[in-house]
Amino acid sequence: MLTDEIWMQRALDLAQLGGGFVVPNPWVGCVVVRDGIMLGEGYHAHYGGPHAEVRAFEGIQDASGSTAYVSLEPCSHTGKTPPCANLLIKHQVQRVVICNLDPNPLVAGQGVAKLQAAGIDVQIGVLSEKGELINRRFFYYHRNQRSYITVKYASSADQFIAHSNGHAQVFSNAISHQLVHRLRAEHQAILVGVNTANADNPSLTTRSWPGNSPLRFVLDPQARMDDNLVLLQDEFPTYIFTYSVTKSVGNKQWIALGSVDYLKTFMTYCQENSIQSILIEGGARTIETFMQEIEVQEIIHIESNEALDSGIAAPHIDESYAKKYSVGSNNSWRIQLGKENLA
Ligand SMILES: NC(=O)c1ccc[n+]([C@@H]2O[C@H](COP(=O)([O-])OP(=O)(O)OC[C@H]3O[C@@H](n4cnc5c(N)ncnc54)[C@H](OP(=O)(O)O)[C@@H]3O)[C@@H](O)[C@H]2O)c1
Structure with a gap:
């Protein structure tokens, strides 16, 4: 050197x-x-x-x-x-x-x-x-005037992300759990679909790594999130994106995007509100619609070495460019950067 x-x-x-x-x-x-x-x-x-x-x-x-x-x-x-x-x-x-x-x-x-x-x-x-x-997220945002999108999901060895009845299954180990919290701190916003919010009742905050919590976004077109979820009951702000409901309760805000081009309108909202980066934490339907309709810059896939035999299928993602790292004795961490995101 x-x-x-x-x-x-x-x-x-x-x-x-x-x-x-x-x-x-x-x-x-x-x-x-x-x-x-x-x-x-x-x-x-x-x-x-x-x-x-x-x-x-x-x-x-x-x-x-x-x-x-x-x-x-x-x-x-x-x-x-x-x-x-x-x-x-x-x-x-x-x-x-x-x-x-x-x-x-x-x-x-x-x-x-x-x-x-x-x-x-x-x-x-x-x-x-x-x-x-x-600084890939910062560079991408300023060069393209749009949010850097990271998709993250965890699966069993046989590519299921949850049990068939929607009950969550923990695939990560202590180390990958910490790395996920680090990812949360490094993104400006975190997003889940309404099924994940209702099934898992997540906090979506940064707890196991030093850093700030991201803004919390939920895609909930029909406004059917359960009222008693942590996301609606705790002290942190939550933004819920609907087709037609607009309201606010304390620091929880429902934002109507319309039903035509819902996801593209969501991206426009992010652009208008200077959201530099978004971590998509599932579930499968949400990830797949982002993969199909919106350019995704980074994919993180945590894979357990244990099989589940049946369940909700992991999103179908071509991982041929992914770099694979072992994390502890029973997890692999695959990271795939989009070809364009460093340009
Ligand atoms: N292992 C993991 O990494 C992981 C991570 C997260 C979740 N999960 C599991 O995944 C399961 C939930 O996954 P899921 O695929 O059923 O649901 P999901 O992706 O959490 O939520 C899907 C719902 O969100 C709304 N939505 C999402 N994207 C949309 C779009 N582009 N346009 C319109 N609406 C959109 C729709 O709501 P409407 O139906 O109301 O229109 C859709 O049905 C849970 O069991 C959870 O435990 C696993």
Whole structure:
């Protein structure tokens, strides 16, 4: 590995510590180096909090002549925090090495232009593929102006997702359960169909991994969710998408989308409300309609090594591109990224 790559790898490692606390912001890390010595480092740790560059320069008395390694183009606009490009200029950094440009129209090349106008040497694209991967949801949303969709489901070895009577079966083990909660924290919203809501009475919150809970969405065209479900009784907001019912009870909202092009209208709602990413957690009917009608960017399939013999069939998904990992002694974790989602 070259020197620039080593420091950028450190910035990317730091970026990921933001984990489930920064959504819908990107994961960003920054390392400040002079003469091979690290002067400071930092990462964006929570939404609305200081950017990685601010954290990295905290406590540095003199950064003149240094190189700043930043995993994403420094911002040039005043948002919740002042522009980071200005901070780098103020600290008389000599060189800025960037992993990925920021496709957010508020930044998009303007951060680089500002640095270059101040005479700073800027290099772009170091470990860019790794950066694309960790911020894939953020990049996809800003490049396509639509939500990044991840489908996640768990099945038996013989491809059933629940018992025939709709009763849930636990297929995950302790490790895959934690990884699912990590996925929840990393998405802005989570979605299930009404049958899953009624059958499983899920909370859909993030509990077994540090991070924020996603917004909770239910597809319930006929408004037939049971009133006593956790999703309607707990303190967290829930959004229920119907054909024709519009009402709100406390922080639970029913939103009418009409019966024509229901799912496409749902996606338009997400676009209009800046929903960056959605984790679809089932059931089979909901997953299949997303697979058929909407472009899905990522599929996670947890498979137990035990058979169920009969039950509700898992969605039919071509897994020929999937990467497979063993998780504990009795689960496999398959991840399949859409071909277009990194472009
Ligand atoms: N193993 C796992 O990973 C996993 C995950 C989740 C759930 N499950 C299991 O799966 C079972 C439920 O699966 P399911 O396939 O029966 O139901 P589901 O997908 O949870 O819900 C399907 C219902 O949601 C509504 N819906 C979903 N997509 C829609 C669309 N595009 N357009 C219109 N309406 C839409 C429809 O409601 P209407 O019928 O009212 O029109 C549809 O009948 C449960 O037994 C649960 O335990 C397993």
